[in-house]
Amino acid sequence: MAHSVTKGSEAMNIEDREAIIRLINQHGYLIDTGRLDQLHEVFTADVEYDVSDFGGGVIFGLEAMREWVLALGDRNPVGHHVTNIVLDETTDGTVHSLSKGIGITAEGAARSVTFDDRLVRSDAEWRIARRAVRARRTPLQP
Template sequence: MSLALEDRLSVIELVSLHGHLVDDGSLDRLDELFTADVVYDLTDFGQESLSGVAAVREAAWALGAANPVAHHVTNVVVTAGADGRVQVRSKGLGIKADGSCGSVTYDDTVVRTADGWRISCRRVSARRTPLGGMTKPG
């Protein structure tokens, strides 16, 4: 399925908005990013998945000063599905207050709602090893 350029740009801006809202502490606006029943999968970090915008908001508040001071999203790849859903894969960089940095991959399912495009599922995977842990064969 093809995705209109206008929709593709809206989806990319949606994914980009995450860092601005979180870094600004505008957690009351997370419903601009996520569906009400979003699944936010943090299992790669040894945590359970969060269900719903309120749970995502509360988890961010609970993390408090341990939150990154800056979230940067790059390398956004948008793939439209035949079912109307859009798969988005992007890279995230988080900068902590002490200057340390971490990298993640976001795998998002994005759906069109009455309020516009929203993320219905986000899986966050930590990037811990170069080349995805692969080594040269032979």
Template sequence: MSLVVEDRLAITELVSLHGHLVDDGSLDRLEELFTSDVVYDVTDFGQEPLRGVAAVRAAAWALGAANPVAHHVTNVVVTESAADGRVQVRSKGLGIKADGSCGSVSYDDTVVRTADGWRISHRKVSAGRTPLGGRTQAD
């Protein structure tokens, strides 16, 4: 598989759309982002992976006011897979809370082409907790 520029743009916009939909409370539109059987891995936050769009939606509603008021995605890197039609996307995310505090995550996504366009089939969310990925010069 070879990605053309239009694919790369569509995938980057897909990843960017997440923050807009969630921040707007448009959780009824999550099917525009994810496959119906998406695995949303939040184990780095002490939770079990969420399976399916309905579970992702329910988790966001359950967080309620604890959700960030703003999600910002940056540093999107799209890497095509040679054989299986999947695309790997790595990006950074910043979440701004209502009190002004900020947190950082990395998103590692597997993106697939569906009849409705590109969709995220797997997302692993990893918290940014230490500078330099926790590495020291001695590593």
């Protein structure tokens, strides 16, 4: 979903940026410790969670998201790490975030993904309303 971006906007202050970065980082801690009952602290109740690259399609809502994570079982990485977070405020008042995710499997293999998020603010708190998880499979071409 394309949004018009207002780079360098003063509307998103440093406190917003810190809260959003903390929120994005918190996802891995919740998943890795099995605290799926706390996903509402990161995502909206009606979250769109696009895991099409992993055969899951677009999942709608927290309960369906929890069920999908549980169904992954041992295929779910044991360690989720986020880096390279880039935030841009959009003209509709949401925030667009791109970040890199590194997942470590039980066997020790590392996988890389890109998280493409749309965040919304409600009741003075930020939440991820849409996340697309994109697999990185092919090397860059010169």
